[in-house]
């Protein structure tokens with residue numbers, strides 16, 4: 212694949228178009244003049260089929276309340292079956308305006324105030340908010356880190372659950388930011404511990420379509436042939452997959468009748484909106500015709516990752532780049548060169564980059580940065596060169 216050509220034809224200027232990533236730098240980082248590699252969306256235009264479907268909708272010119280037609284269910288279900296071997300029926304699916312909102316909904320629907328909810332840092336920071344902002348008790352079980360490769364210590368996990376009388380586990384699968392694609396065996400062990408202690412599992416699978424060679428994604432619903440469906444709430448969307456986050460449309464998937472009843476009762480109680488017309492239109496088109504686009508985008512992500520990894524290996528061999536199993540986010544340990552408590556300022560003030568920094572994901576993760584790889588290769592080249600040059604300058608080279 213000609214990556215330069217792909218970027219030329221598919222990546223667009225976003226600054227000045229009302230985007231969080233490019234136009235909120237002043238508010239978020241206190242500096243508007245940074246290269247943004249933070250929040251998880253892309254500079255790559257969504258598939259042509261999506262843009263065409265949305266254009267047709269706009270041409271129609273009426274934006275009244277939407278209805279989810281069978282065509283949408285058919286394309287979503289076919290995607291899930293083909294790519295993840297998940298069999299869905301309409302009664303298993305509810306729509307929502309985003310996965311983060313659904314995390315809050317799940318916490319509120321299934322636990323009472325002060326209940327303990329466990330997460331495994333370093334992890335996507337809104338997981339903390341969904342627990343703390345709803346008045347629940349935060350319990351953490353840090354992942355173990357073996358030279359950039361992360362895993363869960365199951366004994367420690369079980370002990371935290373028992374000691375804190377945990378009622379809910381929020382799982383990130385694949386795991387942002389450490390890029391793990393959990394194996395069926397790992398998931399089975401986590402879930403059997405959860406079952407043993409009456410813990411419900413909320414599985415955030417928003418990154419499910421970003422896994423790479425040799426690391427197949429296993430949906431929580433498929434573990435042991437569906438054995439844990441009765442303790443499971445799955446959240447997903449095509450929003451990461453096809454770069455549609457601004458259309459605020461996502462899915463809540465529940466197989467167990469009682470769990471669905473409780474979810475419906477909670478949603479009824481807050482008068483939540485039903486569906487987003489543009490979300491349905493865009494995502495439905497993407498599930499029908501976005502496969503080839505996704506495969507090109509994944510190739511570009513891998514290309515950017517390989518470039519970055521090789522440059523660091525050659526120029527700064529003590530930079531630890533976590534293996535890219537899943538997501539399009541790269542987790543990088545700079546502690547070999549920059550003290551942990553200086554990394555955030557170094558990356559921003561010296562390197563002129565806006566990255567998510569380790570401490571956003573865990574109190575233990577100072578010294579790490581997360582780089583969004585789903586962008587024009589030239590942004591990755593600029594970022595890598597800046598990090599290398601500035602570290603070398605620090606070293607006096």
Ligand SMILES: Cc1ncc(COP(=O)(O)O)c(C=O)c1O
Nearest residue numbers: 251309310311312335387417461
């Ligand atoms: C693990 C995870 N969950 C949820 C989200 C955001 O989901 P939404 O935009 O649907 O709220 C992200 C975005 O980066 C994410 O990484």
